[in-house]
Amino acid sequence: MVRQPAINAQNRPPLSIERIIDAALRIVDGQGLARLTMRRLGDALEVEAMAIYHHLPRGKEQLLDGLVAHVATAPAGPVADGAAWRDALRAWAHGYRERLMEHAGVLPLVVTRRNPVALTTTVASLREILRRGGVPEATAAAAAHTLLGYVIGHTALEVRGTDEDGADRAVDWPARFDAGLDLVLASVS
Amino acid sequence: MVRQPAINAQNRPPLSIERIIDAALRIVDGQGLARLTMRRLGDALEVEAMAIYHHLPRGKEQLLDGLVAHVATAPAGPVADGAAWRDALRAWAHGYRERLMEHAGVLPLVVTRRNPVALTTTVASLREILRRGGVPEATAAAAAHTLLGYVIGHTALEVRGTDEDGADRAVDWPARFDAGLDLVLASVS
DNA sequence: ACCTGAACACCGTTCAAGT
DNA sequence: ACCTGAACACCGTTCAAGT
Numbered sequence: 172m173v174r175q176p177a178i179n180a181q182n183r184p185p186l187s188i189e190r191i192i193d194a195a196l197r198i199v200d201g202q203g204l205a206r207l208t209m210r211r212l213g214d215a216l217e218v219e220a221m222a223i224y225h226h227l228p229r230g231k232e233q234l235l236d237g238l239v240a241h242v243a244t245a246p247a248g249p250v251a252d253g254a255a256w257r258d259a260l261r262a263w264a265h266g267y268r269e270r271l272m273e274h275a276g277v278l279p280l281v282v283t284r285r286n287p288v289a290l291t292t293t294v295a296s297l298r299e300i301l302r303r304g305g306v307p308e309a310t311a312a313a314a315a316h317t318l319l320g321y322v323i324g325h326t327a328l329e330v331r332g333t334d335e336d337g338a339d340r341a342v343d344w345p346a347r348f349d350a351g352l353d354l355v356l357a358s359v360s
Numbered sequence: 361m362v363r364q365p366a367i368n369a370q371n372r373p374p375l376s377i378e379r380i381i382d383a384a385l386r387i388v389d390g391q392g393l394a395r396l397t398m399r400r401l402g403d404a405l406e407v408e409a410m411a412i413y414h415h416l417p418r419g420k421e422q423l424l425d426g427l428v429a430h431v432a433t434a435p436a437g438p439v440a441d442g443a444a445w446r447d448a449l450r451a452w453a454h455g456y457r458e459r460l461m462e463h464a465g466v467l468p469l470v471v472t473r474r475n476p477v478a479l480t481t482t483v484a485s486l487r488e489i490l491r492r493g494g495v496p497e498a499t500a501a502a503a504a505h506t507l508l509g510y511v512i513g514h515t516a517l518e519v520r521g522t523d524e525d526g527a528d529r530a531v532d533w534p535a536r537f538d539a540g541l542d543l544v545l546a547s548v549s
Numbered sequence: 550a551c552c553t554g555a556a557c558a559c560c561g562t563t564c565a566a567g568t
Numbered sequence: 569a570c571c572t573g574a575a576c577a578c579c580g581t582t583c584a585a586g587t
Contacts, residue, residue, distance in 0.1 A: 324513020
């Protein structure tokens, strides 16, 4: 008789940080950040809210940090051909925007929480691609911040959906995003 | 005997939306957004929390909308010499960044709240400056969104204070901001 | 080790009542 | 018109207790 590891009396697997973050993200995506409460999260996990504290001792703070780490950590992968850095950054930007749009509810957290590694590692990956493309170190560092700042800021504008232009024309957001992206990338060298 | 208008039994002026928003902003700036509660706001105004609802029937939602309107509504003024649009936009960007830094606590709200006029009017003013500078309509619209998105996003990165670079160098944020701003403005035409 | 149950101090908001 | 006081349903979190 092999011992079943990690199955408790109620016949369900014990909680894990991953399952907790996943459930929290589902609540935020489906109902909004304001409805993410420890008690509701407990319900979703079929557990008393207090059980969550056993896995996240810092409580809700740690939960929100986990959400940011899960959503905002998306470094650009290394590029085979260094010269194609412009295309690589464009592709990364599209992916990052989509990620933020999918989990729009965590955007305020991305913008608020102090000093998480998420953005640091992401911005470092961008700088590395620029560096390998032959862009001077100082320019690469500035351009990496500019690009990440643009993607986050523009996506924030899009999510908030200022759906018209001030001139009563509907905004084609993906086109806007691409146009701005080109503007940012065009002068990097 | 001239009637003293709007002085009540307790010998203090009645509340007004302006005084409420001011007090709320002071709490957010001094103690952070999380500590802005209706009861604390009431204390600051020397009033029971429930009195606030008489002036803001939509309650805390309306209060937060008011904070965003107060902080994020900062259109660029009209420019005498249309040809100097690049300098005008640079000056506006510096002012807007400073505003957001001063009231960093409301940044998550700026990024979250749906469809306030604040950003719409601001972006419209940027587009107008570009238009008068002779930039084609479509480019002007895209560049205005790009610029506002950049300023908000980059300031958000700065506020969160990823104080090092991933390469252990301290970041000179104002210099970074200027470098990115030039990058954005350089290719607009 | 992992989870529960009761409890505490605090929320936002309503509603009837006071002046 | 403007504000108060009590009340309601909900928070995050602690702590001792169960298995």
